[in-house]
Amino acid sequence: xxxxxxxxxxxxxxxxxxxxxxxxxxxxxxxxxxxxxxxxxxxxxxxxxxxxxxxxxxxxxxxxxxxxxxxxxxxxxxxxxxxxxxxxxxxxxxxxxxxxxxxxxxxxxxxxxxxxxxxxxxxxxxxxxxxxxxxxxxxxxxxxxxxxxxxxxxxxxxxxxxxxxxxxxxxxxxxxxxxxxxxxxxxxxxxxxxxxxxxxxxxxxxxxxxxxxxxxxxxxxxxxxxxxxxxxxxxxxxxxxxxxxxxxxxxxxxxxxxxxxxxxxxxxxxxxxxxxxxxxxxxxxxxxxxxxxxxxxxxxxxxxxxxxxxxxxxxxxxxxxxxxxxxxxxxxxxxxxxxxxxxxxxxxxxxxxxxxxxxxxxxxxxxxxxxxxxxxxxxxxxxxxxxxxxxxxxxxxxxxxxxxxxxxxxxxxxxxxxxxxxxxxxxxxxxxxxxxxxxxxxxxxxxxxx
Numbered sequence: 001x002x003x004x005x006x007x008x009x010x011x012x013x014x015x016x017x018x019x020x021x022x023x024x025x026x027x028x029x030x031x032x033x034x035x036x037x038x039x040x041x042x043x044x045x046x047x048x049x050x051x052x053x054x055x056x057x058x059x060x061x062x063x064x065x066x067x068x069x070x071x072x073x074x075x076x077x078x079x080x081x082x083x084x085x086x087x088x089x090x091x092x093x094x095x096x097x098x099x100x101x102x103x104x105x106x107x108x109x110x111x112x113x114x115x116x117x118x119x120x121x122x123x124x125x126x127x128x129x130x131x132x133x134x135x136x137x138x139x140x141x142x143x144x145x146x147x148x149x150x151x152x153x154x155x156x157x158x159x160x161x162x163x164x165x166x167x168x169x170x171x172x173x174x175x176x177x178x179x180x181x182x183x184x185x186x187x188x189x190x191x192x193x194x195x196x197x198x199x200x201x202x203x204x205x206x207x208x209x210x211x212x213x214x215x216x217x218x219x220x221x222x223x224x225x226x227x228x229x230x231x232x233x234x235x236x237x238x239x240x241x242x243x244x245x246x247x248x249x250x251x252x253x254x255x256x257x258x259x260x261x262x263x264x265x266x267x268x269x270x271x272x273x274x275x276x277x278x279x280x281x282x283x284x285x286x287x288x289x290x291x292x293x294x295x296x297x298x299x300x301x302x303x304x305x306x307x308x309x310x311x312x313x314x315x316x317x318x319x320x321x322x323x324x325x326x327x328x329x330x331x332x333x334x335x336x337x338x339x340x341x342x343x344x345x346x347x348x349x350x351x352x353x354x355x356x357x358x359x360x361x362x363x364x365x366x367x368x369x370x371x372x373x374x375x376x377x378x379x380x381x382x383x384x385x386x387x388x389x390x391x392x393x394x395x396x397x398x399x400x401x402x403x404x405x406x407x408x409x410x411x412x413x414x415x416x417x418x419x420x421x422x423x424x425x426x427x428x429x430x431x432x433x434x435x436x437x438x439x440x441x442x443x444x445x446x447x448x449x450x
Contacts, residue, residue: 003034004447005108008052009101009125010116010143012040012060014272015356017047019143019205019435020116022229024052026436030444036110038101040064049232055104057121058096063089082376084168087190090120091175097121098183102128105136112447114139114203118147123193127185139443140196142204144357144378145211145385146221147194201446206357207433210364210426212385222442225433226361235340246305246334250347264299264414267344267368268352269309269359270375278314280373280401281335284352287406289330294407298415306333307344342366350414355382355395367427369393369419371409373401392423 008024010016017039024035028051035052040060047054067089098121105113105125115122117140129136176190187193196202200220207225208214214223237243250265268284270277284306291301310318315337321327329335341359345351345366352371353359360382363370370393372383387395394409413419 001032003032004112005110006033006035006443007101007105007108007110007113008035008037008115008141009113009119009122010039010141011119012043012057012064015358016116016118016143017043018233018358019227020114020141021046021050021232022227022436023114023141023203023205023439024050025229025232026227026440027443028052030440036104036108046232050229057093058100060093060097063093067092080168084171086377087168087172087175091172091179094121094124094179095182098124098128101125105129105134110136112137112139112443114141114443116141116143117196118194120190120193123197124179124183124185124187126197127187128183131185137446138197138200139446140200140202141439142202142206143227145206145381146196146202146204146217147378201442203439203442205435205439206361207430207435209429210360210385210390212381212389222439224438224442225430225435226365227435227439228358228361229436230342233342235338235343237340237343240336243307243334243336243339246307247343247347249305252346253349262303264304264349265344265347266304266306266350266352266410267309267339267341267348268306269339269341270311270354270373271356271359272311273376276311276314277375277398278310278317280398281308281310281314281318283401283403284308284406285327285330285333286403287410288333290403291407291410294404297407298411301330302332304332307339308333308335309339309341310335310337312337350410351393355379355386357382360386361430364392364423364426364430367420367424369413369423371396371406371413373398390422390426391418392426393419 006027008020010020020037024037027033027035036055037047037052038055038057039047041056042061044054067085101121102125113136115138126138172190176193177188180187202221204211204221204223205227206223208223211223249263270280288301288304288306291297318335322329342362345362345368348368351363351368352373353363355372355374356379370386372387372393372395374380374383375398383395386392393413396405396409
């Protein structure tokens with residue numbers, strides 16, 4: 001029996017790729033299924049762990065290098081620059097990605113295309129295949145909350161009406177017009193292009209109790225739960241003796257025995273795109289260093305062990321400061337470029353996070369209360385939902401973080417049992433869903449339909 005082919009298209013960013021890798025890992029267990037997952041070259045090794053076949057987007061790594069560094073929050077119009085970078089990456093990438101994707105579709109004739117709705121080249125591909133009368137089945141795969149008009153209102157800078165913002169919007173419309181003319185399609189509104197396609201089946205890698213306003217969505221939306229594969233996602237840390245020694249202090253915890261005394265493991269990560277905001281890490285470091293100077297604290301600095309995942313460029317900056325003596329790191333803090341997040345969360349008592357959806361899903365899975373510091377994109381909505389509404393932790397404004405704010409918030413989250421209780425409840429709910437398996441069942445049933 002001939003293998004059925006599935007193309008999977010998503011943005012070259014960990015937050016979008018990780019859930020899709022989990023899905024591919026499950027799909028590849030099905031008989032006579034062959035998955036082709038497209039992405040950037042730096043993700044080749046991760047994708048090959050899934051059992052799927054890796055295909056690279058043309059010129060994507062150069063475009064990521066050009067537009068991938070998010071502006072610092074302290075920059076003037078930083079939110080607008082981030083949006084401009086995101087749009088420019090999508091527009092420029094389309095000119096090279098789309099022709100290659102069309103060529104691959106015509107050569108391989110896949111049985112199904114699964115795509116991330118925020119990836120413009122996929123949307124343009126759909127329009128071109130429609131114009132060419134090439135029949136195709138599609139599934140929209142949401143690695144995060146369904147992005148709709150209500151979500152857009154929570155985006156950083158959404159309420160701004162500055163000239164810079166209006167100018168970026170005007171340029172986006174013009175560039176989309178140019179792309180549409182170039183490919184001979186009628187998709188002139190870039191914001192419509194970002195919206196879900198009504199007629200396509202949708203898989204949302206979020207369980208329904210976590211998703212806001214879940215009852216507002218029709219039956220085409222399937223809220224399956226987290227799809228990340230621990231086997232694909234895991235990263236070996238045994239060669240890092242310092243990290244291993246710290247983690248050895250904390251056995252994998254029993255959710256039913258959350259302690260408010262003894263050693264506390266704090267994990268801090270601002271994701272893979274926005275980690276250049278090193279002032280937030282600096283404020284946290286100083287908070288731990290000077291924790292005991294504040295009267296009436298329930299916890300002491302020597303109770304804390306902290307692991308900071310800061311990304312490659314921030315790691316270079318920290319290394320220079322540490323080697324030059326500009327920064328003397330407290331002995332109970334470890335800084336790394338990247339770390340095995342899942343292994344840490346299995347042991348952690350507190351997660352200070354940018355609130356990317358992967359991180360929110362994983363912290364719920366392992367029942368770790370959070371301090372949410374949303375930076376860009378959908379993170380603000382994730383922080384609002386997880387902290388303001390579900391009370392899984394406390395949300396802070398990034399530009400208002402300080403040594404004092406960190407000390408106060410750490411005390412509140414670790415000292416108030418309601419946060420641990422709430423996230424334990426959500427963790428129990430989350431455990432009822434096996435997103436990868438459920439998504440695979442839905443996809444296989446859809447494939448088998450005439």
